[in-house]
Amino acid sequence: MADLHIKNVSLKKGREHVLKNVSLSINNGEIVSILATQKYELEILKNVVMGFQKIKFGKMFLGKEDITYFNSKKKAKLFEYISSDLKVKNQRSVKKALQKEIKKRIKDKPQQIKKFEIIIEAFKLDDILEKSIKKLNIGELILVKLALAIAKNAQVIVLEEIFDKIPERYKVLLRRGILKLKREDELTLLILTRNVKEAINFSDKIAIFNNSIIEQYGDTKEVYLKPESAAVGAMLGKIxxxxxxxxxxxxxxxxxxxxxxxxxxxxxxxxxxxxxxxxxxxxxxxxxxxxxxxxxxxxxxxxxxxxxxxxxxxxxxxxxxxxxxxxxxxxxxxxxxxxxxxxxxxxxxxxxxxxxxx
Missing domain, CATH: 2.40.50.140 (Nucleic acid-binding proteins)
Incomplete structure (x- = not known):
């Protein structure tokens, strides 16, 4: 896994900026949320990160590699994108799907087993291992999608607007699993959301995106306690x-x-x-x-x-x-x-x- 750096990226729609000199660095093993107020703002950010939108102004690096001009197919080999709009074609059981992805990337059998057990334990998937992925409920599906992304050794996992549709008990499992895998250096996460509570609860760092710019970026507690503007303070709760x-x-x-x-x-x-x-x-x-x-x-x-x-x-x-x-x-x-x-x-x-x- 490597650090992700977005440097001075700008984008116009017509004459208006929708991104203006946006810069963001996510270190390996960090969980970072970008909090916005409008859905279209998250769509723009997702399209840039995942390669659906060409970057004409600015740069994007994964570690030392310049990925600015990578298209969506190339970026899909590096990043895993998960949203609440989940279309499922996979007929395999959870167990077989995870084992398949792990075997593709790890040749050593003991290491395969270790990776499998770490993921299962993190997200408490024991009870649904034999269940077809197509038959999972929304909460189970999010957990399994994230587990599969980790099995694929995704460099960065991008989550967009997933929290509002998940029942609370699955949010607890998701949060605990993420924190456990983060401690074992198995996870670098970028969360795109309008959900203030989850952005604060999940993140090491938070970026406040408003009117085409990142108004403030830093440690989540620091940004919450020391907002640089009234707008930033209000986005994170009452002030x-x-x-x-x-x-x-x-x-x-x-x-x-x-x-x-x-x-x-x-x-x-x-x-x-x-x-x-x-x-x-x-x-x-x-x-x-x-x-x-x-x-x-x-x-x-x-x-x-x-x-x-x-x-x-x-x-x-x-x-x-x-x-x-x-x-x-x-x-x-x-x-x-x-x-x-x-x-x-x-x-x-x-x-x-x-x-x-x-």
Missing amino acids: NVVKGKKEDEHSYSLPILDKNATQIMIEYSKKDSADIYFSIRPENVHVVVDETDFVFPGIRMHGIIDELIFEGSLMTGTINFVRGSLDFCQIYNPTNDVFKIGNEVEVIINPDLILPLK
Whole structure:
């Protein structure tokens, strides 16, 4: 397996750019998601990666090999593409299909057996080994398609929009199998998706694709906690965006004020005098449940619960202050239920996680 590098790829449809200087590197053994909001954006990315669309501007490398001008047939020998639009012709059993692909690539019998056992164990396929691939349900089929791609030693596996059609229990098997094979250096994965939750759950790195460009690319946690723009932050989930006012050379005030006149002040140096926007994730707005509640140190404020949404293990909602409001999200504690609309509550906000947006 080798690293995949997409360098400054641009593509126009008519006069409009649909890709503009797109660059992305996926290291061997990494799982990377490209998150978009529109299906046609994923189609364009898939067509470029898989060779259905010629690259006229930019380059694409697999390791040191220039594959920019490889057509779809050549790329199909390197990449395996799996989508939720699955057409099945294979009449073989799962076991025979896997063994066939492994034997094509590995001559040593003990190594064949080892590879087969690793794949079966990773995706828990024991119960469907004798089942015809054509008779598999959608969840089983996705697992087997991925298993076959690994059996073929695909350099990079491309998954497009597969999560929404899979029952939850198969998502669990898929996630566990992917993580197990990743630990054994058997897997390099590119996920093309509009599903925020799965993009975050599965990926080492995430790229935010919007309006023909990659707005931000990096470690998934880093991009989530430190979005470079309000648009990126919003694509990954709820976010409070608050305009900061420059008070002096080293600090900004946020227009959130409670009944005790407590205001959020942020230390941040910026050379010009312009006001800037800051992001606060809802999980950084912690409602104090009781006196024994263990919380992080931070800015303590008082507000009124204005909106509540019970999400099972989570409670989300909005806190109104004398001036301004903030969304919150935290683990629900039923033993001391302060979560009632109209209740006055104390919240704690970690100033280290209040971050400037570009």
